Amino acid sequence: MRKKFVLPAVLAAIGALLLVASAYASTGSSSGVAGKVAKKGGTLKVNVSNGDFTFSDPGLAYDTLSWSMLYTTQMLLVNFPEKPGQAGGQLYPEAATAFPVVSKDGKTYAFTIRPGLKFSDGSPVTAAAFQRAIERNLSPKMGSPVGVNVQVQKLIIGGEDFLAGKTQKISGVSAKGLKLTIKLTKPNPTFVSIMGMQWFGAVKPDTPYSTAGLNTTPSAGPYTIKSRDAGRNLVEVRNPYYKGTRPANPDQIVWTVNTDSDQSLLQVKAGQADIDASQPPAAQYAALGDQFGLNKKQFFVGPTSCILYYALNTSRAPFNSLAVRKAANWALDRPALLRLSGKYSGSRSDQVLVPGVPGYKRYDIYAIKGADVAKAKKVAGKPLSGTVTVFHSTSASQTARAQVIEYNLKQIGFDTKDRPVPGGLYYKTLGTKGADFDVAYAGWCADFFDPFDYINVNLDGRSIQDANNVNFAYLNSAKLNAAMDKAASLSGAARATAYQKLDLTIMRDYAPWVSYNNLNSVYFVAPRVSNFIYSAYFTSPDYNALAVG
Amino acid sequence: MFYFLVRRTLWAVALFIAATVITYLIFYIIPADPAKLACGRACTQQDVDRVRHFLHLDQPVWRQYLRFLWRLVYHQDLGRSFVNQQSVNQIVAGGAPVTASLVFGGAVFWLLLSIPAGIYSALKPRSIADRASMTFVLFGISAHPVWIGLILGYLVGFRLGWTPIAGYCDFFSPSFGSSCGGPVQWAYHMVLPWLTFMVLFAALYVRLIRANVMETLSEDYVRTARAKGASEPRVMVQHVMRNSMLPVVTILGMDIGLALGGAIFTESIFSLPGLGRRVIQAYNNNDLPVIVGIVVFSTIAIILFNLIVDLLYAFLDPRIRLS
Numbered sequence: 001m002r003k004k005f006v007l008p009a010v011l012a013a014i015g016a017l018l019l020v021a022s023a024y025a026s027t028g029s030s031s032g033v034a035g036k037v038a039k040k041g042g043t044l045k046v047n048v049s050n051g052d053f054t055f056s057d058p059g060l061a062y063d064t065l066s067w068s069m070l071y072t073t074q075m076l077l078v079n080f081p082e083k084p085g086q087a088g089g090q091l092y093p094e095a096a097t098a099f100p101v102v103s104k105d106g107k108t109y110a111f112t113i114r115p116g117l118k119f120s121d122g123s124p125v126t127a128a129a130f131q132r133a134i135e136r137n138l139s140p141k142m143g144s145p146v147g148v149n150v151q152v153q154k155l156i157i158g159g160e161d162f163l164a165g166k167t168q169k170i171s172g173v174s175a176k177g178l179k180l181t182i183k184l185t186k187p188n189p190t191f192v193s194i195m196g197m198q199w200f201g202a203v204k205p206d207t208p209y210s211t212a213g214l215n216t217t218p219s220a221g222p223y224t225i226k227s228r229d230a231g232r233n234l235v236e237v238r239n240p241y242y243k244g245t246r247p248a249n250p251d252q253i254v255w256t257v258n259t260d261s262d263q264s265l266l267q268v269k270a271g272q273a274d275i276d277a278s279q280p281p282a283a284q285y286a287a288l289g290d291q292f293g294l295n296k297k298q299f300f301v302g303p304t305s306c307i308l309y310y311a312l313n314t315s316r317a318p319f320n321s322l323a324v325r326k327a328a329n330w331a332l333d334r335p336a337l338l339r340l341s342g343k344y345s346g347s348r349s350d351q352v353l354v355p356g357v358p359g360y361k362r363y364d365i366y367a368i369k370g371a372d373v374a375k376a377k378k379v380a381g382k383p384l385s386g387t388v389t390v391f392h393s394t395s396a397s398q399t400a401r402a403q404v405i406e407y408n409l410k411q412i413g414f415d416t417k418d419r420p421v422p423g424g425l426y427y428k429t430l431g432t433k434g435a436d437f438d439v440a441y442a443g444w445c446a447d448f449f450d451p452f453d454y455i456n457v458n459l460d461g462r463s464i465q466d467a468n469n470v471n472f473a474y475l476n477s478a479k480l481n482a483a484m485d486k487a488a489s490l491s492g493a494a495r496a497t498a499y500q501k502l503d504l505t506i507m508r509d510y511a512p513w514v515s516y517n518n519l520n521s522v523y524f525v526a527p528r529v530s531n532f533i534y535s536a537y538f539t540s541p542d543y544n545a546l547a548v549g
Numbered sequence: 550m551f552y553f554l555v556r557r558t559l560w561a562v563a564l565f566i567a568a569t570v571i572t573y574l575i576f577y578i579i580p581a582d583p584a585k586l587a588c589g590r591a592c593t594q595q596d597v598d599r600v601r602h603f604l605h606l607d608q609p610v611w612r613q614y615l616r617f618l619w620r621l622v623y624h625q626d627l628g629r630s631f632v633n634q635q636s637v638n639q640i641v642a643g644g645a646p647v648t649a650s651l652v653f654g655g656a657v658f659w660l661l662l663s664i665p666a667g668i669y670s671a672l673k674p675r676s677i678a679d680r681a682s683m684t685f686v687l688f689g690i691s692a693h694p695v696w697i698g699l700i701l702g703y704l705v706g707f708r709l710g711w712t713p714i715a716g717y718c719d720f721f722s723p724s725f726g727s728s729c730g731g732p733v734q735w736a737y738h739m740v741l742p743w744l745t746f747m748v749l750f751a752a753l754y755v756r757l758i759r760a761n762v763m764e765t766l767s768e769d770y771v772r773t774a775r776a777k778g779a780s781e782p783r784v785m786v787q788h789v790m791r792n793s794m795l796p797v798v799t800i801l802g803m804d805i806g807l808a809l810g811g812a813i814f815t816e817s818i819f820s821l822p823g824l825g826r827r828v829i830q831a832y833n834n835n836d837l838p839v840i841v842g843i844v845v846f847s848t849i850a851i852i853l854f855n856l857i858v859d860l861l862y863a864f865l866d867p868r869i870r871l872s
Binding site for chain 1: 597629632633634635640643644699702703706707710713714715716717817818819820822826827830833835
């Protein structure tokens with residue numbers, strides 16, 4: 001999965017959250033699925049194949065692996081519960097006594113922190129802890145790109161001056177005892193959801209700024225990071241002062257990074273490791289499913305918030321023509337693309353939104369069951385010719401997929417030029433305006449469950465800049481931008497309905513992508529592991545809930 | 550001997566400068582804009598320009614290189630990772646002992662196998678043992694270390710359960726949370742990597758030793774020694790082995806130096822957090838300072854071991870010293 005660079009400044013309806021919150025206000029116990037009490041104790045051994053935490057500092061970390069680890073250590077104002085299914089994607093007040101009190105003008109949010117909360121060093125958690133988290137996210141002394149990505153500096157009064165180094169404090173954030181008040185520049189229905197991101201977990205008010213990030217720092221969640229040896233391992237132990245209701249089943253969690261995925265699978269099978277956070281090799285999915293059964297005891301498949309697609313470059317011929325983009329949507333063989341990822345790797349899609357996101361409705365308006373060359377030629381309206389540049393990373397899987405779509409494009413009359421780019425440079429090259437491509441692989445996973453994060457972030461043409469774009473189709477339609485603005489301004493059911501229509505409109509009337517895969521996450525655990533609770537938000541199990549005792 | 554030492558050391562310094570120039574040019578000039586890589590994904594052009602200035606990339610290349618060399622030689626500073634700002638010195642210092650564990654341990658294994666096997670094959674050419682050892686040579690040279698590692702991991706580690714499938718334990722003071730540590734666990738976890746290394750290198754060395762011993766056995770001085778009534782063990786140890794081992798010492802020094810730069814395949818397969826594994830990770834992230842740091846370390850290791858071999862060679866063979 002790919003990290004996100006730009007996030008909206010808008011999101012989900014607070015009213016809906018409040019309703020949901022009441023159901024989860026007392027959530028999070030050490031009970032497992034179906035009410036079974038999970039065993040406590042032991043060391044959970046987690047391998048991370050072919051990867052490492054970029055940062056373990058919540059002010060800098062920004063990838064699904066780091067976030068799934070930080071989830072076990074962080075205490076947020078609002079958080080996701082350790083619940084399976086959609087319930088796990090609904091926020092509840094964690095450190096806050098309740099959802100915030102919002103002023104009538106919608107611009108002031110007042111949180112009250114629960115009394116008695118403590119960091120892992122025994123010091124109390126107060127409102128200043130959350131104030132510091134916001135400051136660390138935006139301080140120029142941190143160099144953190146993440147707050148800037150979500151435009152938090154524009155969202156909170158005084159944020160831009162603070163980011164520019166003009167002030168020592170953010171004027172819009174005040175902390176007095178257990179009262180945290182945040183003043184916004186304008187009403188924003190997504191603000192509570194933004195506070196549910198891992199960047200905004202409690203940190204001690206004297207936590208220093210660090211461009212390199214702190215490997216260990218006291219935390220207030222169920223666990224705390226005891227040590228980190230970058231490139232080798234990270235060790236978490238229980239926070240002895242945590243008195244909350246979230247599960248903390250293993251005594252410690254040891255993450256061994258940069259393991260080999262094939263050997264790691266053998267280690268899990270042999271019980272020498274408990275799980276590989278990077279998932280087993282895709283080629284083994286089918287065999288594991290056959291041997292261990294699906295979602296029973298050891299082999300688990302769960303949906304993610306990710307959509308994989310091919311962006312069609314709307315800024316130049318031939319895909320500056322809607323008819324040609326529609327033809328591509330009929331010509332590309334989605335099942336063939338999916339098969340290359342292995343069994344259980346995902347489900348076919350031809351739209352922007354994914355199941356679970358408010359407003360999602362399955363449409364199936366294009367060749368969802370396989371390429372339809374005749375239909376593609378027909379919708380193109382004219383014979384297609386010329387050379388199409390296919391842009392993909394040099395990985396074996398991307399190269400194989402590129403071969404499929406090059407074949408599909410040739411079927412409808414195009415010649416193709418293959419343009420592989422090394423993985424590390426891929427998104428940087430693709431995100432540079434004017435990049436030489438016509439069709440490019442891309443993917444997107446949600447920072448939070450709201451259609452804004454898919455549609456506005458990826459397709460609002462006004463966000464296109466010289467470099468670091470995420471609108472890889474380079475689509476810029478004033479009419480569509482206005483429709484996106486309108487949908488973003490709504491809340492509740494009206495918002496969901498608006499985005500539902502927008503999803504259809506985009507794919508039918510603009511067709512900037514050939515979406516093909518709602519990605520799944522696949523996990524295989526050792527025989528001794530129980531209480532597997534999958535989080536679609538983190539696209540991983542809740543590691544603090546896994547039991548190995 | 551003194552002049553020989555000075556001459557060789559000066560050559561080593563010249564080689565070091567040449568290697569760092571090439572490394573610097575390859576990694577900083579050719580591939581991509583390091584300022585963009587260092588800046589991160591969400592930087593504006595202004596940010597990139599600021600980073601370019603901060604990294605002195607807006608200066609002429611020769612000044613950049615001199616700055617790089619000065620920092621390296623005077624401050625012994627290899628810089629910081631673009632990805633996570635970790636000190637490259639720390640990365641190299643953390644990975645080098647792991648790689649050294651693999652390389653030196655592996656060297657002991659492959660020499661223990663290849664020296665007797667090579668000598669025996671030379672003494673009994675075309676015997677069953679010789680043909681068996683040559684078959685092993687063919688297998689070892691042909692098989693890729695990844696395949697050897699995977700097979701060993703599967704058979705010995707998984708099916709038989711005799712060894713850990715992968716992983717590493719520190720020899721000294723294991724880090725917090727490590728499930729193992731100390732010399733016994735260290736060796737236990739290194740058995741399969743050593744065996745993998747052994748199969749690969751022993752094949753080369755058996756062939757080399759066999760050829761050298763066979764050649765030496767036909768030398769006049771060996772025949773003379775036998776004619777003078779020297780015992781067979783004395784002939785073998787004093788005359789044959791001492792002379793036939795000279796090329797082995799040369800190759801061994803070069804191989805160890807090269808391998809210290811990172812035994813990429815073996816470290817990857819057995820999840821050893823050594824330099825090879827780190828360089829692969831850095832490559833995937835385009836983390837140029839880490840790649841350069843490890844390459845520079847590898848260069849120094851190769852130069853150092855070549856120097857040691859040269860000195861050892863001069864000690865073993867006075868003709869070289871005199872020339």
